[in-house]
Amino acid sequence: MESGQSIGGGGAESTTGIVHRSSVPRRPIWPTIDGPIGLSDEESLSYARRFFKFGFLLLPWLWAVNCFYFWPVLRHSPAFPRIHHYVVRSAIGFAVFTVLLGSWALTFAIGGERLFGPVWKQLVMYNVAEKFGLTGWY
């Protein structure tokens, strides 16, 4: 089964000129991980940009989704320079945020009361939940 090239009685056709690299005679490379059913090139750029900008609202998970979505861009970086720009920055942002959050969480969990003193008891989640009655629903 050929990829979207000329097939059967279709005759010579021009495939998607955008993503098709002339050096790669085989299948075209799609910017999204969904492949041919994913986004087109222009849409990809706008999505990548929007995800990157929204991620600054304390949403590292959105950055991670961005990287996941445009994984082929990370792999074949020369083909999509503009998308690559945003995706790489999202990846860096996600990594930085994860390191910070993870180190804080680990310090909290491992240090415990020895490190924090009585504040630990006030910060830990199950106590906070009890205090605000968040677990009182059932």
Added chain:
Amino acid sequence: MGRLLEPQNPQHRLSPNITTIASIVYNETSSDSIWDKLKGALLNSLAFVAVITVTTFILVLLFYFRCTKFLKFYMGFSAFVVLGFMGGEIALFLIRVFSFPIDCVTFVVILFNFAVVGVLAVFVPKMPILVTQGYMVVIGMLVAYWFTMLPEWTTWALLVALALYDLAAVLLPGGPLRLLVELAMSRDEEIPALVYEARPVNYHDVDPRTANVARTLWRGRNSGSGSGSVEISDSNSSPEVWLSDGGGGEGRETRVVVVGEGQNSEALPELLAPLVNRELEGPGTRVDCGGEGNASMDGWAIEGIGLGSSGAIKLGLGDFIFYSVLVGRAAMYDFMTVYACYLAIIAGLGITLMLLAFYRKALPALPVSILLGSFGTRNAAHRQIPLARAGSRLGRFLRHEQGRALARARPRLGTSKAYFGKGESPTGGMGKEARKTLEHALANHAKARPMDGL
């Protein structure tokens, strides 16, 4: 629908600001007689189905007046509530049970991320498919968890009532879901609802210029008018066979070829034959397959049951929720009921999909699976598990008796190679007395537990 219900479990302390619709008529307590429980359960489920019907009709009305923005906003809002509040509840419960030392800042950040990206997965039309699917499953799970907190008889009555409602709402001419489907198809719009969309079946790489028009991928359409794939017997015939009554048939076959060349993107909508399972957020679920009347679907249906305007099978989230409720209820008995229930539901879903391919119209997804699932669970709980337990007990007993008989036989025979010679039966090496003991034990046990129904 799920947002309105916070089940109130009478065994736990009551929270005054939480009401429940599912138990609005009757609160089941364990001390009631069977007849009372039955009556109460039926009344509860009738009330619930009534509420669902009213809600679905309101939804149809809103869709009719094209309040799509409001509906989408409502969907996003309910997704946020489910993921943020219900998900947070369950996470807190787990944290408390396992005394997980997470602090509130980290917890809030993680929950916020989870919920917001979930809302985006609902709103944004082109999120990664895996992410959207994952979030749909999680939403279904969370709502189902809350549903399993209903009392037992109410749950079973509710499931059966909803299966019947589904049947009526989808197949009867006045049913709300049927109206919704017909509206959506006549306008060629998508119903704004939470649906799980399976990954479109992909046979060819698609020209991205046509990609957003058709997540519809027709096998063999790129191969021109005549030569389809070998498995589809229809496609080798002349084009007008498979371009049926959709109107304006002239020049259709050229469209096929042109589509194959990837140039003519506006041709595709006419070839679209949505074959979708749709459903609203409510339990009025149905498996929907609507033909735009453009093509005979026999060949395609076998190949690509997942064809549709977005090229995929869609299963409504209500279906997911009530399947999960069924499995959750089964899980409250034993592990084996879970397996039996799961297999029954999957079988039901398979049957429904086959019927979908056969009838090619909107079909309810709940009834078959719930019927099979309920029977499977009951059968497992009341027949299979006691049988399996008895069987394993008998096996243990027999092994025990055999061991004893062997131990008694050993001193008589002296050397070890006297018994268990080649080809001998296990009891062959035993003395007569030992064998008699064993047979006696067997007979007794068989008498004590008559295994009828095996």
